[in-house]
Amino acid sequence: MLAEKHQTCSKNLLMNQQDVNSVIDLFDCNKSNLIQILHQLQNVYGFLPMEILMQVSKRMNIPISEITGVVSFYSFFSTEPQGRHTIRVCLGTACYVRGGKKVIEKIKELLQVELGGTTEDQRFTFEIARCIGACGLAPAVMIDNEVYRQVNSNKLKSILAKYE
Numbered sequence: 093m094l095a096e097k098h099q100t101c102s103k104n105l106l107m108n109q110q111d112v113n114s115v116i117d118l119f120d121c122n123k124s125n126l127i128q129i130l131h132q133l134q135n136v137y138g139f140l141p142m143e144i145l146m147q148v149s150k151r152m153n154i155p156i157s158e159i160t161g162v163v164s165f166y167s168f169f170s171t172e173p174q175g176r177h178t179i180r181v182c183l184g185t186a187c188y189v190r191g192g193k194k195v196i197e198k199i200k201e202l203l204q205v206e207l208g209g210t211t212e213d214q215r216f217t218f219e220i221a222r223c224i225g226a227c228g229l230a231p232a233v234m235i236d237n238e239v240y241r242q243v244n245s246n247k248l249k250s251i252l253a254k255y256e
């Protein structure tokens with residue numbers, strides 16, 4: 093039941109206290125498992141909205157400030173809906189010098205999304221990376237775990253078209 097929700101939750105988030113409780117119970121409602129609990133809830137809902145964090149706070153009797161502190165400390169937690177794919181454009185020195193900024197501008201134009209944002213159809217979240225180990229064939233772009241080298245504006249359309 094929880095897995096099904098992951099697919100539909102982005103827009104119609106179902107914040108069911110019972111579901112949150114069942115995740116918490118999987119980890120014995122133990123404060124030392126807070127990170128695992130948040131991780132699991134993020135898997136279920138796709139991100140961690142404040143409503144969910146409040147429910148965790150109430151059920152586990154942990155101050156909300158403590159929970160939001162944990163969420164903001166770890167970069168793998170997100171309080172905003174994330175795209176199905178993450179594009180990371182490298183802006184390390186080699187990529188910057190060889191046209192990384194142009195790639196960024198083209199992605200903004202093609203996907204109508206700002207850096208740090210997610211496309212309206214939630215297909216992509218758009219981020220910057222610092223050197224992804226492909227300096228020799230810069231500029232490089234990483235989508236999920238796939239690295240694309242020598243990316244230019246012309247190549248971008250066909251690269252992005254691979255992702256639904």
Ligand code: FES
Binds near residue numbers: 186187188224227
């Ligand atoms: S600087 Fe971009 S891959 Fe190294």
